[in-house]
Amino acid sequence: MNVRKIGMLAMVITVITSCKKDQVIDDGGVVVPGNYENGYFVTNEGNFGTGNGSISFVTNEGTVENAVFESVNSFVFGDVVQSMNIIGTNAYVLVNGSAKIEVATIADMKSVATIDVVSPRFIAKVSDTKAYVTDWGINGVQVIDLAANTVTSTISCGTGPEGIAVSNGFAYVCNVGVWGLDSTVTIINTTTDAVVTTLTVGDKPNSAVVDINGAVWVLTGGYTEYDAAWNIVSETAGNLVKIVGNTIEATYAFSVGNHPEDLVINDAGTTLYYSDGSWSKAVYSFQISDTDLSSTPVINKSFYGLGSANGYIYGTDAVDYTQQGWSFRCSTDGSVIDSVQVGVIPGGYCFN
Numbered sequence: 001m002n003v004r005k006i007g008m009l010a011m012v013i014t015v016i017t018s019c020k021k022d023q024v025i026d027d028g029g030v031v032v033p034g035n036y037e038n039g040y041f042v043t044n045e046g047n048f049g050t051g052n053g054s055i056s057f058v059t060n061e062g063t064v065e066n067a068v069f070e071s072v073n074s075f076v077f078g079d080v081v082q083s084m085n086i087i088g089t090n091a092y093v094l095v096n097g098s099a100k101i102e103v104a105t106i107a108d109m110k111s112v113a114t115i116d117v118v119s120p121r122f123i124a125k126v127s128d129t130k131a132y133v134t135d136w137g138i139n140g141v142q143v144i145d146l147a148a149n150t151v152t153s154t155i156s157c158g159t160g161p162e163g164i165a166v167s168n169g170f171a172y173v174c175n176v177g178v179w180g181l182d183s184t185v186t187i188i189n190t191t192t193d194a195v196v197t198t199l200t201v202g203d204k205p206n207s208a209v210v211d212i213n214g215a216v217w218v219l220t221g222g223y224t225e226y227d228a229a230w231n232i233v234s235e236t237a238g239n240l241v242k243i244v245g246n247t248i249e250a251t252y253a254f255s256v257g258n259h260p261e262d263l264v265i266n267d268a269g270t271t272l273y274y275s276d277g278s279w280s281k282a283v284y285s286f287q288i289s290d291t292d293l294s295s296t297p298v299i300n301k302s303f304y305g306l307g308s309a310n311g312y313i314y315g316t317d318a319v320d321y322t323q324q325g326w327s328f329r330c331s332t333d334g335s336v337i338d339s340v341q342v343g344v345i346p347g348g349y350c351f352n
Helices: 003-015
Strands: 022-025 031-034 039-044 054-059 081-087 090-095 100-105 111-116 120-125 130-135 140-145 150-156 161-167 170-175 184-189 194-200 205-210 216-220 224-226 232-235 239-244 247-253 261-265 271-277 281-287 305-309 312-317 324-330 336-344 346-351
Touching: 039 081, 039 336, 054 081, 054 336, 081 120, 081 346, 090 120, 100 120, 111 150, 120 161, 130 161, 130 170, 140 161, 150 194, 161 216, 170 205, 170 216, 184 205, 205 261, 216 261, 261 305, 271 305, 305 346, 312 346, 324 346, 336 346
Parallel strands: 161 205
Antiparallel strands: 022 031, 039 054, 039 346, 081 090, 090 100, 100 111, 120 130, 130 140, 140 150, 161 170, 170 184, 184 194, 205 216, 216 239, 224 232, 239 247, 261 271, 271 281, 305 312, 312 324, 324 336
């Protein structure tokens, strides 16, 4: 389950088909016959402890196919589908609660392999033969052989490695701290798998992206300390941090009490989007040439998960965390273009 969501979910608990036959062109330039192009995937966490995590596919025309993995395989994903990434001709689906990564062909979602890990969060390709998976269970990164779909080694990071970005031969791992506190980004040489340095960026870094110039942008959420009665004892500000050449070039601080999350970037690599606020959030933008954070939201809506691709901004609504949720597609000026019903607790996106 997403650490950034658990407080909200705890409060809620307390208070209460169609897909197009086409081709898929993967990031290695290989063309294969495929069912899932001209659209996007939504990862649905499912209800914690019930094993009903899933993924949905939404076409550009707005038709939805839910449970696309289950429809062609003899088993379900399991508990808490955390994230998904397409590498080569395969989809890698990280199932946090069931301690595994399911590998399926992107062409038809047929199962290829199951990789046993501990508590996977996000995966990033670091070379043609290797990927890194952030894993809370080992406070580190699992190194994946993409040909064999096996774990070959591990790399120790900080506490609760979460978001990961890769640029210029290095991987940048956000150490969010899980239930406690971490304020660092671990930088790994992707050729040697060795940690080269650790940067202090601000409390609870949660997500990272790479811009058109290769600079890495990290979003930190800030930390709130509570007493036994859940009164706030202290809070720290979240930051937007720019890293160039493995050093911090700029830091932009948010208002104390806000907890920014879900940093994404447009296809051109020039505009950042993120959610900011306290319990209720809105979506803001930041041009990589900007020198100040915006106080005017692009979309005045609180999304559970955020995405950006194909000139659009995407956001999920988990509704009451028990029924099927929704995915919204918005223009960059904030206008809602369409919305579709997907699976239970939609938390993230994966784009072809």
